Amino acid sequence: INVANFRFSELSAEEINSPMKKLAFRNADLTDESFNELLKLLRYTPELLQAEFDDCALDGVGDFQPSESDIVRELGKVETLIIRRLHIPRFYSFNDLRSVYSLLEKVKRITVENSKVFLVPCEFSQRLRSLEFLDLSENLMVEEYLRNSACEGAWPSLQTLILSQNYLKSIERTGEILLTLKNLTDLDISRNSFRPMPDTCRWPPKMRFLNLSSTGIWAVKMCIPQTLEVLDVSNNNLDSFSLFLPRLRELYISRNKLKTLPDGSLFPVLLVMKIRENALSTFSKDQLGSFPKLETLEAGDNHFVCSCELLSFTLGQPALSQVLPDWPDSYLCNSPPRLGGQRVQEARPSVL
Known part of the structure; x- marks a missing residue:
């Protein structure tokens, strides 16, 4: 629809x-x-949340x-603002939005996806005092x-930050930059092309969830925060995982x-592990x-040797x-040749 020429007409009292x-x-x-004209609608939608x-x-x-649009200084009860694939032909000339800083001070969730954002000005971030996501x-x-x-002082209430598929290169610098976010618990930096992981890094103190999937990493090191409860390193180039994570409850490591299997003693409280589409050939009772404490293991679509x-x-x-939710359909014999393609559950060892 074309609302480029939209002009707002005052509503009657009955329509408020x-x-x-x-x-x-x-x-x-x-x-x-x-x-600016659309902002005038806010006076008539006091229950608007999104x-x-x-x-x-x-x-x-x-x-x-907004001051010239005769509206209230804030967005009323609006808690969520979502912008996806916004096309701005002159985005390099776009100003810092200083005029709308005050409108967003009480918003709790903001998504601006695939819209050529390269900077959130410091002063704007500091004004987003209620932002949690x-x-x-x-x-x-x-x-x-x-x-x-x-x-x-930026985003003082922020708990979840998603920076997936941007142009970040250094895990170490990213963690150090985010130290200012004292309440950050969940960080998604997946689908960035990171350089090799260093031995040590610094992270916000309350980090519990980290998504490093599809980042091209070849190894995990002590750079990974020890506070994590959930770690996603799916779709990378890992051929081993020997990092002790005492609080980890969920590990997603498929497509590596x-x-x-990693040594279970590295994860004393692990409940869920998904390790599909790797190069596993077997696993045992030991x-x-x-x-x-493992309750759920997804290890299907590996190269099982049906020994x-x-x-x-x-x-x-x-x-x-009960432990393998993808059992038995995703567990197929890769070798020996006579059992190739059979479900592990139905394969029988040779009598010879």
């Missing part, structure tokens, strides 16, 4: 206090002027003037500008190159028993499906 909770624009063409803009185009430079996936963020965005040892183990464990 709309129960609307979500306002969404899709494939809309906007200008700075029409956006505003969403998908696949919209903004022909402007962010010259928003920030998703900047598929943008143009690099460490230099991230340091400005995560300046001292591991030939054996290996599974080394995980003191007498493996087949004897699986035959003696009729309750495997």
Whole structure:
């Protein structure tokens, strides 16, 4: 829809206090002027909780003037702002949005995805005092500008930060930059092309979740924070995992190159491990028993060698499906040739 020439008409008293909770624009063409007009709607939607803009185009430079739109200084009850694939032809000339800083002070969740964001000005970040969730996936963020965005006092309530598929290069610098975020617990930096991981790193003190999937890493080192409860290193180039993580409850390590299960003693409280599509050839009762608290293991779609040892183990464990949710369909024999393609559950050792 084209709302570039939208002009707001005052509503009657009977039309005030709309129960609307979500306002969404899709494939809309906007200008700075029409956006200012749309802001006037806020006076009539006091129950609005979420505003969403998908696949919209903004022909402007962010010259928003809410004070001239005769609206309240804040977005009322709005807690969530979602912007996906916003096309701004003159984005390199876009201003710092200083005029709308005050509008967003009480917003708790912001997503700006695939919209060529390369910087959130420090002062803007400091004004987002209530922000708990920030998703900047598929943008143009690099460490230099991230340091400005995560300046001292920025995003003081932020718990979840998603920087997936940007242009970050250094895990070490990224962790150090984010030290200012004292309440950060969940960090997603997946789909960035990182250089090799250093031996040590510094991270926000409350980190519990870290997503490093699809980052091209070849090894995990003590750089990984010891405070983690959930770690995702799926779709990388790992051929081993020997890092002690005393609080880890969930490990996602599918689509790597591991030939054996990690040593369970490294994860004393691990409950869930997903290690599908690696190079595992077998696992045994002793290996599974080394995980003191493991409840769920997904290890299907590996290259299982259906040896007498493996087949004897699986035959003696009729309750495997309680631990292996993808059992038996995802467990196929890769060798020997006579058993190739058979389900491990149905394969039988040779009598010879």
